[in-house]
Amino acid sequence: MQRRQFLVSQTAAIAGWSLWSRSAQAAAADPQLAKRKLVVIMLRGAVDGLSVVTPYAERDYYQSRSTTALAAPGTDEGTLLKLDSRFGLNPALARLKPFWDQGALGFVHASGSPDSTRSHFDAQDYMESGTPGRKSTPDGWMNRLLAALPGPAAPTRAVNMGATPPRIFAGPNSVASLGLGPRAFEAKAIDDPKMQAALDKLYGGTGGDGAMAKTYKDTTEGRGEMKRSMAAAAERNERGGMAGGMGGRSMDPSADNGAPSARSFAADARRLGQLIQADAHTQLAFTSVGGWDTHVNQGGARGQLANRLGSLAEGLEALAQGLGDSLKDTVIVVMSEFGRTVRQNGTGGTDHGRANVMWLLGGPVAGGQVMGDWPGLETAALTDGRDLAVTTDFRAVLSPILQRHLGVGEVALAQVFPGYGGAGVKGQVLRS
Amino acid sequence: MASTLPLAGLGWSQGAAPLSAEEKALHALNRLAYGPRPGDVAAMRSLGAERWLQAFLAAQFEPASAAAPEALKTRLAGLDTQALSQAELIGRYREATQANRANRREAAATMEANKDAGKDDNAKTEAARANARRELVRPVLQQTAQARLARAIESPAQLEEVLVEFWFNHFNVFAGKGPVSVLVGAYEREAIRPFVFGRFRDMLAATAKHPAMLVYLDNVQSVKPGYQPPQRLARANPNAQRLTGLNENYARELMELHTLGVDGGYSQQDVTELARMLTGWTVDYRAAQRGSKGPLFEFDPRRHDNGNKQWLGRAVKGAGQAEGEMALDVLAAHPSTAKHIAFKLAQAFVADQPPPALVRRLADKFQATQGELKAVTRALVESDEFWSREAYGAKFKTPYHYLVSSLRALDATTPPDVQPLTQLLAQAGMPLYGWQTPDGYKNVASSWMNPEALSQRVQFASTLSERRARRSGLPAADAQGLMSTLGPLLSESTRKNIAAEPANLQVALLLGSPDFMKR
Numbered sequence: 001m002q003r004r005q006f007l008v009s010q011t012a013a014i015a016g017w018s019l020w021s022r023s024a025q026a027a028a029a030d031p032q033l034a035k036r037k038l039v040v041i042m043l044r045g046a047v048d049g050l051s052v053v054t055p056y057a058e059r060d061y062y063q064s065r066s067t068t069a070l071a072a073p074g075t076d077e078g079t080l081l082k083l084d085s086r087f088g089l090n091p092a093l094a095r096l097k098p099f100w101d102q103g104a105l106g107f108v109h110a111s112g113s114p115d116s117t118r119s120h121f122d123a124q125d126y127m128e129s130g131t132p133g134r135k136s137t138p139d140g141w142m143n144r145l146l147a148a149l150p151g152p153a154a155p156t157r158a159v160n161m162g163a164t165p166p167r168i169f170a171g172p173n174s175v176a177s178l179g180l181g182p183r184a185f186e187a188k189a190i191d192d193p194k195m196q197a198a199l200d201k202l203y204g205g206t207g208g209d210g211a212m213a214k215t216y217k218d219t220t221e222g223r224g225e226m227k228r229s230m231a232a233a234a235e236r237n238e239r240g241g242m243a244g245g246m247g248g249r250s251m252d253p254s255a256d257n258g259a260p261s262a263r264s265f266a267a268d269a270r271r272l273g274q275l276i277q278a279d280a281h282t283q284l285a286f287t288s289v290g291g292w293d294t295h296v297n298q299g300g301a302r303g304q305l306a307n308r309l310g311s312l313a314e315g316l317e318a319l320a321q322g323l324g325d326s327l328k329d330t331v332i333v334v335m336s337e338f339g340r341t342v343r344q345n346g347t348g349g350t351d352h353g354r355a356n357v358m359w360l361l362g363g364p365v366a367g368g369q370v371m372g373d374w375p376g377l378e379t380a381a382l383t384d385g386r387d388l389a390v391t392t393d394f395r396a397v398l399s400p401i402l403q404r405h406l407g408v409g410e411v412a413l414a415q416v417f418p419g420y421g422g423a424g425v426k427g428q429v430l431r432s
Numbered sequence: 433m434a435s436t437l438p439l440a441g442l443g444w445s446q447g448a449a450p451l452s453a454e455e456k457a458l459h460a461l462n463r464l465a466y467g468p469r470p471g472d473v474a475a476m477r478s479l480g481a482e483r484w485l486q487a488f489l490a491a492q493f494e495p496a497s498a499a500a501p502e503a504l505k506t507r508l509a510g511l512d513t514q515a516l517s518q519a520e521l522i523g524r525y526r527e528a529t530q531a532n533r534a535n536r537r538e539a540a541a542t543m544e545a546n547k548d549a550g551k552d553d554n555a556k557t558e559a560a561r562a563n564a565r566r567e568l569v570r571p572v573l574q575q576t577a578q579a580r581l582a583r584a585i586e587s588p589a590q591l592e593e594v595l596v597e598f599w600f601n602h603f604n605v606f607a608g609k610g611p612v613s614v615l616v617g618a619y620e621r622e623a624i625r626p627f628v629f630g631r632f633r634d635m636l637a638a639t640a641k642h643p644a645m646l647v648y649l650d651n652v653q654s655v656k657p658g659y660q661p662p663q664r665l666a667r668a669n670p671n672a673q674r675l676t677g678l679n680e681n682y683a684r685e686l687m688e689l690h691t692l693g694v695d696g697g698y699s700q701q702d703v704t705e706l707a708r709m710l711t712g713w714t715v716d717y718r719a720a721q722r723g724s725k726g727p728l729f730e731f732d733p734r735r736h737d738n739g740n741k742q743w744l745g746r747a748v749k750g751a752g753q754a755e756g757e758m759a760l761d762v763l764a765a766h767p768s769t770a771k772h773i774a775f776k777l778a779q780a781f782v783a784d785q786p787p788p789a790l791v792r793r794l795a796d797k798f799q800a801t802q803g804e805l806k807a808v809t810r811a812l813v814e815s816d817e818f819w820s821r822e823a824y825g826a827k828f829k830t831p832y833h834y835l836v837s838s839l840r841a842l843d844a845t846t847p848p849d850v851q852p853l854t855q856l857l858a859q860a861g862m863p864l865y866g867w868q869t870p871d872g873y874k875n876v877a878s879s880w881m882n883p884e885a886l887s888q889r890v891q892f893a894s895t896l897s898e899r900r901a902r903r904s905g906l907p908a909a910d911a912q913g914l915m916s917t918l919g920p921l922l923s924e925s926t927r928k929n930i931a932a933e934p935a936n937l938q939v940a941l942l943l944g945s946p947d948f949m950k951r
Contacts, residue, residue, distance in 0.1 A: 045869065118684070118703075119694045121871050163861030165882035177884035181859070189894035189940065190887045198937055199890065201929045202945050211881065212828075212946045219883035290868050295650045295681040346677020347653040352684065384700060 033407040034151050035329045036364075037276055039285045039319070040142065040168065043312075043336035044124060045292035049356035050342065050388065051305055053107045053370060056080050056088045060377035064343040068298050068350070078301035083107075087370045091301055092309040095317050099361055104327075106367035108425055110355040110375055111392040112338055116383075118352035120293070123337035127394060128168035130417050141416050142284055143171030145402065148412035154281035155221035156229070161272045161287035168286055174214075176222030178275055180268050185230055185275075191223055226275060233278030265289055265315035273322020276330070283406070289315070292336060295349040316361060328363030331401050331430075335359075339388055342377055353387035358397050364405050364430050371427030393422045400429045448821035453481035458921055459824055460485055462951035463781055464492055464813065465590030467837030470917045493810060495589035495629070503845065504586045511575040514617055518643055518728045519720040521572065521614040528568040569613055576617030577854050577864050582846040584836045595628035595809065596620065597832065598780055601872035602773075603639040603690060605648040607865035612644050616865045619644035622727070632773065632803030633764040636690065640760060641729035643715045649682035649870060652714045654707060656737035678737075683707035685870045687763065693775075696768030698744060705743040709755040712736030731756075770798040774808075776875075781812055782823050784876040790817040825921075825950050828877035831860035833951060834889060838943050841917050842896065842909050860888055886949075893943035897936065911938035922947045 055061050056072040070090060073082035080088025081097050087109070089097060099105035115132035117123050126132040130141030146158050153173070160169050161178040169175045178184055189195055203216035268287070276282045291308055298305045316334070320327050335358050340350035355375075360367065373391040375381045383389045395417045402408040402416060414420075451459060457476050461468045476484040491498040500508075508514070516524070584593045600620055607616045623642040627635035639645045646652040657677040683706035688694050716730035731753040738750035744762065748755055763769055774794035778786030790812075797811040812818060829837065835856060839846075847853070857864050861880075867873055874880075896909045915938070919927060922945065930941045942948065 117694070118700060119688050120869065121688075122694050160882070160884075163859060163884050163888070164880060165878065167878075170878055175882070177882055177887070179859075179884050179887070188887050188891045190890040190944075194934075195890070195894065195937060195940065198929070198933045198941055199944065202926055202941065209946060209950070211877065212949065215881050215883060215886055216946070219886045222883055223887065293681075293869070295679055296653060345679050346655055346657065346659075347650060347675060347679040349650075349679065351680045 034280075034283070035326075036406050037283050037285070037326065037330040038145075038401060038406060039272075039276070039287075039330060039332045041316075041332065041334045042124070042127070042166070042168070042286070042288040043292050043334065044120070044288050044290045045336075046120060046123075046338050046340055046352060047292040047309075047336045047356065048294060048298065048305060048340040048350050049109070049336070050339065051298070052090055052093070052309070052359070053083065053087050053109055053357045054080055054090065055086055055374070055377065057086045058377045060342070060379075064377065066344065067348055068300050068344050070301055083370060086374065090306065090309055092306040093313045095313045096361075099320070100368055103368040103431075104362060104365055106360045106365050106429075107370045108358045108360070108372040108392055108397050108427075108429070109370050110372050110388055110390060111358045111394055111397055111425075112355045112390040114390065114393055114422075116354065118338065118354075120337055120352070125167055127335065127337055128166065128170075130395065131419065134419075139171030140166070140168035141398075142168045142286055143173050143175070144416045145284065145406075145408070146171075146173035146175075148402075148408045148416050149283060150407045150409075154225070155218065156225045156279050156281050158284040158286075159222075159272070159275065159279075159282055161268060161285065166286055166288060174218045174222070176218065176226060178226070178272060180264065182267065184268070184271055185226075187227070188223075190219065191227070196220060225281065226279060229279035229281075230275065233274070265311055266318040269315040270318035270322040273319045273324070273326075275322075277322065277324050277326040294340070295345065295351060296347045298344070298349045320361070330362040331364055331405055332361040333358060333398065333401070334361070335394060341386055342382060342388055343386065354383045355388040355390040358394065360397075360401075360429065366428045366431045369427060371425055371429065373426045392425055393420070395420045396422050396425050397429060400424065404430050451819055451821060451824055453485065454920060455824060456819060457481040457485045457488070459819065460488060461590075462825070462837075462921075463818070463827075464489075464594060466584055466594070466833060467840050467951065468917055468921070469840045470843045470913060473917050473920070489813065491588070492591035493629070493806065495592040498588040500587055500589070504582060507582055507846070508579055511579055513572040513575045514579055514621070516572070516618070517723075517725050518615065518618055519722070519724045521618055522611055522643065522715075522717075522720045522728070523723070524568045524572065525611040525614045531568075572614045572617060573607055573865065574850065576620070578846065578850045579617065580620070580864065581836070581850050581853060585839050585844060585846050591809075592625075592628060595805075596625050598777075599628055599635065600624050601867075602776065603635070603645070604867055604870050604872035605644045605865075606868050606870075608868060609648055612648050615642075615644040615647070618642075627805070629806040629809070630804075632769075632798070632805055633760065635805075636760055636764050637757075639690070640686070640713065640756070641727065643728050645682070646713065646715050646729070649685055650679045651682035651710055654679035654682070654711050655735040656708075656711050659735055662734070675735075678704070678707050678711065680704060680707045683710055686710075689870055689872075691763035691772065692766055692768040693772035696766070696772060701742070702744055705741040705748070706759060708737045708739070708741055709743065709748060709759055712753070713756055764803055765799075767795070767799060770795040770803075773803075774798055777808065777812055778817075780875045782815075782817050783826055784878070787817045790815055825947070827875075827951050828881050829949055829951050830873060830875065830880055831857055831862040831885070831888075832864070832873075834860075834949070835892070837948075837951070838892070838896070841914060841943070841948075843913075843917075856888075856892060860885065881949075889949065890940065890944040894940035896943065897939035909939040911935055911942070914939055914942050918942055918948060 050061065051068070051070065054070050056070070062069050070088065071079040073080045073088045078091055081091055081094060082088050083100065089100065096105055113123060113126050113132045115123070115126050125135070128140045129137040130144070131137040142158065146153070155174055156176045158169065158173070158175045159178050160166060160175050162180060190199065199216065203213050272285060272287065276285055289312060294305050297303065300306070316332065319332065323330055336356050339353045339356035341353045345351050375389040375391050377388070379385060381389060399413060399417065402413055408416065454476070458468065461472060587593055603624065605612050605616060605619055607613045619642050623638035624635065627638060653675050655675045655677060659675055659677070661675065680703050684703045687696065687698050687703065687706065692698060712732045712735040714730055714732050714735060716728050719730070720728050733752055736752060738752065740750055741748040743759070771791070774791045775786060778791050778794060782790060793815065794808055794811055798808050801807040817823060835853060854864050858866060862873055926945050926947050930938055930945065933941055
């Protein structure tokens with residue numbers, strides 16, 4: 001199979017990454033488990049999955065998309081990049097194609113939530129709480145996952161990148177924060193020892209608010225740990241004679257932008273990758289990118305959506321570069337709350353639909369294949385006569401990653417996804 | 433703090449010691465205003481907390497009586513773009529995009545003519561393009577932010593400002609989407625501010641018909657299937673040529689976010705049918721080009737799908753604009769809307785998990801008064817739950833509230849350049865007029881309280897005590913003054929701990945204290 005054949009790497013992302021051999025994984029004992037990482041990236045606003053991994057072999061696709069369809073794979077610029085006999089990759093994602101070719105990038109199509117809501121906000125909520133249809137769940141599945149991971153806790157075991165706490169990390173277990181922008185690694189007033197000693201008294205007092213005291217503790221411990229890790233990594237790099245150490249200049253000069261738009265994503269994603277690689281404790285990370293709600297003038301091979309996808313691909317590549325050697329131990333999952341209507345609407349865009357495609361990237365991924373049970377686009381196969389049907393529950397994609405990659409046991413898995421006992425994914429998510 | 437609140441709302445205002453008069457006054461300042469200013473605390477002391485509070489509350493419900501200080505009035509009057517009509521604003525936006533296009537053409541021509549000099553000239557035209565935007569579009573948004581912040585910091589009619597923030601957020605539009613950048617201030621002025629003490633139905637209609645909302649949620653382009661624009665229209669609005677049918681965006685959010693709520697009882701079919709009913713609600717771009725002074729909302733019967741519909745269990749006969757008006761009537765009067773609005777108000781003003789009994793009472797008031805927002809707000813402020821010990825200091829401040837309350841505590845006037853402030857808000861994940869999605873910002877601790885927020889707030893607090901702050905036009909903080917303004921809000925241990933620290937840390941510690949993170 002082509003995906004087993006490692007090409008000489010064209011991009012720095014893949015440099016230094018050796019084949020994750022079967023025997024190495026079989027020998028993986030507990031210390032190995034501590035190196036395994038999961039990064040989840042949420043595309044808020046419902047990306048049009050049919051424009052990400054496009055079923056070019058389906059006539060209904062071209063009939064439904066008069067101005068937004070992507071041309072079948074060909075030699076012309078702007079045509080789909082062929083994945084297999086059914087699917088092509090959006091040409092805006094070209095820089096991810098080498099990962100596919102080398103078997104490190106795969107997709108699960110027609111996946112999503114069993115709950116039929118077409119509200120962005122409820123659907124995101126369900127995907128983050130891990131309990132579709134149940135609003136009362138107080139915590140997020142990645143926070144519950146922290147408790148379910150084998151091995152000891154650490155202040156930076158989970159890292160959220162962004163200014164605000166996401167629903168997926170809500171809960172009692174500590175999560176560190178990595179800010180956005182080129183100054184994310186710089187020292188702040190709160191790191192000053194005198195300031196911190198004084199704040200310790202204010203926040204640690206017995207009369208204080210428990211939630212605030214905990215947030216403060218997470219802040220100082222998390223920042224301290226990140227700082228030590230990054231300093232150690234910088235030193236290692238210096239000794240190793242590597243150019244452009246940690247906290248180096250950002251690729252994207254416009255990255256200092258508080259809003260997490262896809263434009264600044266590459267620089268932020270690279271820093272996140274660097275931090276994960278530098279900090280031996282970090283196993284879980286989350287961030288999100290907005291701006292996918294393309295109701296109007298979505299575009300095709302060029303245009304609004306293609307631009308966003310291009311920036312996202314740049315970000316994923318930068319994340320992989322930041323991760324460096326750790327990419328072989330990392331699974332990156334990209335997901336979005338639901339897909340968009342098969343038929344484009346009256347304004348050159350698409351409205352809220354049902355199933356989407358989940359992206360899987362990293363060394364352990366059984367890439368080079370489009371997994372899942374493809375229901376097709378014939379009208380009879382569509383949900384409510386308009387939307388791609390969900391044939392794979394998003395938890396079915398995540399469960400094997402949690403179990404086989406992160407070593408979460410069956411009992412613990414049932415706590416991460418309570419009440420879920422669904423079928424697995426058609427196709428194998430991870431390498432055996 | 434949220435975790436100490438009784439989950440089911442039982443035990444609200446029972447058992448705990450009632451708030452003292454001074455606590456009540458401070459609570460009012462934290463919830464119905466953006467926190468105390470030094471003058472408030474002084475007045476409270478001289479009048480007595482009880483009398484001060486009565487006068488404060490009376491003034492808040494009659495905002496016209498709370499006269500703005502001359503300095504603020506003068507400042508607001510100096511913001512010239514805030515007086516522009518919808519047509520003038522759209523004209524500016526159009527001019528900026530045309531300048532961009534011309535610049536791009538010019539750049540291409542220059543490149544063609546002199547390929548060697550391409551790089552230099554390219555940089556020049558890039559700059560020219562940026563200039564067009566800088567001169568035409570950016571000042572409008574800057575001045576809009578300045579007006580909002582100046583009022584929030586300095587207006588004595590504080591409740592009005594808190595409600596403007598609340599209702600703008602409820603009917604959120606995003607300045608990053610095309611012409612919304614120039615229209616967002618007009619939207620707040622014309623569709624939100626006049627109605628915060630008025631009728632919900634009126635605010636609903638004003639938002640539905642405002643170009644900012646029509647553009648933001650795409651209804652401006654939603655047309656009946658098979659619509660063919662007349663030639664002259666296609667010339668006035670080049671986008672019109674692409675339109676071939678429905679766009680559900682606004683219809684969905686109108687029910688999900690603005691009125692019924694996501695569980696308010698509607699289906700996907702209802703979304704599509706409502707979208708059909710609202711086809712033809714658009715912006716009159718020809719009137720904009722003529723420089724019309726008035727609102728640019730237009731019902732265009734040619735775009736309207738006048739077929740019969742089935743919506744929310746009722747048969748709707750094709751009736752042009754009247755269909756949409758009827759829909760707004762139905763939605764505004766719907767019990768689900770009353771519940772949805774009552775919940776949001778109680779959550780914003782009382783507690784992250786608002787007491788269900790209070791939500792029920794507010795919903796009843798909303799229905800009984802047919803959405804009289806003054807009566808509903810009054811019911812909220814007169815409730816026992818609002819003044820309960822459980823509610824006191826229990827809300828974690830949003831970045832906006834944190835920023836504005838810090839500046840008020842320092843007796844700041846709004847700096848002439850608000851960009852450092854808007855940058856802080858953007859960094860904190862709460863850019864002013866910059867929330868991309870129509871749900872608006874959340875108002876609960878779980879959406880804001882995290883390590884990044886604490887490090888940023890402590891950073892801001894310590895910046896205020898440095899010279900850097902004065903360079904960016906922010907006030908030089910004085911620890912003594914700040915202590916007397918905020919002292920009553922702090923716990924005794926916080927006060928003692930801060931007093932024992934060196935003077936140069938005290939300002940940062942006061943504004944960075946756990947007590948000041950909450951309201």
